[in-house]
Amino acid sequence: MLKTYKKLKLVNKTRKKTQTIINVNGSKNKIQIGGENLAIIAGPCAVESEKQLDKIAKELSKLGVKILRGGAYKPRTSPYDFQGLEEKGLKILKKVATKYDMTTVTEIMDPRDVKLVSSYTDILQIGARNMQNFPLLKEVGHTKKTVILKRGMGSTIEEFLSAAEYILAEGNPNVILCERGIRTFEDSARNTLSLATIPTVKQLSHLPIIVDPSHGTGEIDLIIPMSKAGIACGADGLMIEVHTDPRHALSDGEQSLLPKEFAKLMKEIAPIVEAVNRKF
């Protein structure tokens, strides 16, 4: 075990002993991820319309959220499901984020889209299905954009770190890892959120790591407790799906919190954030 990890040159903690703190490029908010502050990323699974995103962003902004997520290119199991608004979605995301002074995250799936997507958003997200999409990893490695790299649902931690190494090896050190659950036989939730990934990554790497309890569980009732648990064991942030009308969401409605449920989350995690000596 860890034979591959030992040969990595850039992600290893033995090579760089201090924890990496990422200053999100070009963000007026001066967002730092990996330091004292706990990063809160929230928003809908997909950008559906300006009206939808504005409504959600308004609520999130009031609750202190500074990083807005929203997908314009959606990796859907079926080709007949909503595939995202593409560039139109990126424009909406940028417009709404500007209005509420928020930093943006959106998923990218195609190496040919890196330039276009980078021109609209602050942080590029590589989803679980693309964790080992090596041409895409190399392409985002050629930029200086902050990248959130999600763990593949069938990938080991060693493969996860090796995927991050692909980005760093191309010259982009701004990588944030994200644990989002793995596939197991347990069928009471959509995925098994493996929180031991957090301290394991902290021992092996200097890169920040956040948790996505929305995809990591797929169950609304598990999101708050797993958010608390993730923070308690050292996560540098949370990524949460929020929607004002989950029942009519075009994707992942069943795991999206309402703004009032998200407000409850923010309130309930506060004592844990304090207990681990971090700030919002």
Next chain:
Amino acid sequence: MLKTYKKLKLVNKTRKKTQTIINVNGSKNKIQIGGENLAIIAGPCAVESEKQLDKIAKELSKLGVKILRGGAYKPRTSPYDFQGLEEKGLKILKKVATKYDMTTVTEIMDPRDVKLVSSYTDILQIGARNMQNFPLLKEVGHTKKTVILKRGMGSTIEEFLSAAEYILAEGNPNVILCERGIRTFEDSARNTLSLATIPTVKQLSHLPIIVDPSHGTGEIDLIIPMSKAGIACGADGLMIEVHTDPRHALSDGEQSLLPKEFAKLMKEIAPIVEAVNRKF
């Protein structure tokens, strides 16, 4: 999913809405599990000798631990590994616990041993390998002893609750569940500790549930962070392996904390315990 669960009659939260608080039988310490107090169970994997157990119990006792674990019957993968001291081990456990005024937990594997083991210890533990050993579940169901039932490493949460139902159905309501990790493809730790089990069980059942991060990870460096995470998401207690000489332990040395490491654990979990409004 949950088709079997819905037909259960005793473990379901819909049948009994208040959280069960277990008063450990016959314990002078008035131990309650499932209420405001966080239960801390600690001790070696196996009782090896009176000297060994005394040394460990002394240290644990100083740190405020009131429940001492120690195996007399050990379920070992190989028949050539140390199988436990059996009745001699039970006698040592009782003697040492009495000296330090501690409550005891020990594993039971054979339905024929229930009477004997019950005569020496306060809490009976049914290990992961025996979660669906139905004759054993029925036999402990005939007593009023507190039972810690560990989740099988290849068992679903629904099967876990159904196994508890076997005990309750025989007349013994004193069951504490224990999440101890499941088998997955992830090979950086011995098991994948599935903490979502805690809030899932809390939604489905009124029974208390604790976490065993020692078996749940098999990695010393993961025990403290996973203890914090378990408490943060609602666990009613922790079960931790502690040994004064892990390198020479007759079983599970590689995942046993030294007393000073365990003292660090107690210190580090304190702010989380407070943050979730519980007490030691």
Next chain:
Amino acid sequence: MLKTYKKLKLVNKTRKKTQTIINVNGSKNKIQIGGENLAIIAGPCAVESEKQLDKIAKELSKLGVKILRGGAYKPRTSPYDFQGLEEKGLKILKKVATKYDMTTVTEIMDPRDVKLVSSYTDILQIGARNMQNFPLLKEVGHTKKTVILKRGMGSTIEEFLSAAEYILAEGNPNVILCERGIRTFEDSARNTLSLATIPTVKQLSHLPIIVDPSHGTGEIDLIIPMSKAGIACGADGLMIEVHTDPRHALSDGEQSLLPKEFAKLMKEIAPIVEAVNRKF
């Protein structure tokens, strides 16, 4: 890997180079398992009544089946499901088998039942949930009865062989292994039948190994193809659930073949049996 296996003394192929052929004790049929003949074990999941078993045994007998399975003690997930007819079931099994001149297999779960069950049946089966029920393994190890040991659904091949070692170490060499599927994320069938277990066991051990495609898939339509595959890669036999009225079976009806479906199986596997130079 295989660190534990290497320390085993009796199951290893390096210790005993010739393939073990088991002569089933006391069987008038002179059943041999592990040699040139492919063993076919068939029957209902549970013995429900004399009438039910007689009907099934009659059909199987006509099709050339010499080993009849039928459970009298059933390990059921829920305590409220049919638990088996117990001794009454054993009596029916013996009576019916005698009538049709068949050898019998039945599951045993409790070490206290070994004597009783042994007095009625030819082969004792230890089910997946009890693969690491060490007191039970030791108890059947004290007899000379043929034992079918099923692989636990969350157990590795190394643990499987180590469990067999427990039986051999007590003095009983008559162990037949049985692959019956493992737990994975794949949800299109009840279990993932891992056929690589067959050649892996053949390399590591001299013990015979059979396949149970009924439990291994839980899907009627997969039983014939997986039977063929199992024989093709070296299995020494098959264990198949057959019922004349699956829709009203008291357990596992959804994966039981009708006698005519079983007849089709026998016909379809014949060319494969011949292709691997074996006989029925």
Next chain:
Amino acid sequence: MLKTYKKLKLVNKTRKKTQTIINVNGSKNKIQIGGENLAIIAGPCAVESEKQLDKIAKELSKLGVKILRGGAYKPRTSPYDFQGLEEKGLKILKKVATKYDMTTVTEIMDPRDVKLVSSYTDILQIGARNMQNFPLLKEVGHTKKTVILKRGMGSTIEEFLSAAEYILAEGNPNVILCERGIRTFEDSARNTLSLATIPTVKQLSHLPIIVDPSHGTGEIDLIIPMSKAGIACGADGLMIEVHTDPRHALSDGEQSLLPKEFAKLMKEIAPIVEAVNRKF
């Protein structure tokens, strides 16, 4: 389960009842996959040099192999491992295949490479890591090239069929599925080859499906038995890694057969091929 599958329009057997037989485009060999003939695809993991590939192709050709595999773009866990010869590799593959009159298969990872790779090779392979690389699926869907789509190691059968639907939905009906093992807790082999996928796919879809026992097990000694098993349960072909110098192979040497081992495979599978009424 199968909720997504039921909404698919093109891969379902209910939509097209006859089994699809694929005539590989532009191949002088008139290769058909999915019909009476069993397809044998063999060759090295990676094209390393003309000399290496020529040596291997010569041996395979003598053994009757008509489809040569060889990677020019290699998806490697670490960025520091051999990444393939890229276009130079494609040129070698074409040259050698022409010399021995063989049809070619090579992996493609980047949607930008579809044109280039298509100009050199007959069949495009999409690897396990890219099973849900939707832009890549769409791009190969715009061609009429035969595509071998490998199952992701953490993907369900339903997701596998949905990924194929992406290709068909863009207008390319020439898709061959390939089972290559999934990730499970079992650690005695690199993957768990789930052969039940073959009959399951045969029931759900009209598309051909082959088996890759080289990646599916990662163990030389398991390749022949699992090839037999795969054919016995209905696979339309095999994909096997062969190398004349596995110890010095630049990737996957440990699971590559020597030509003489491959010759043994061809000989040993012959009776099974006949038993299932197929031809080479």
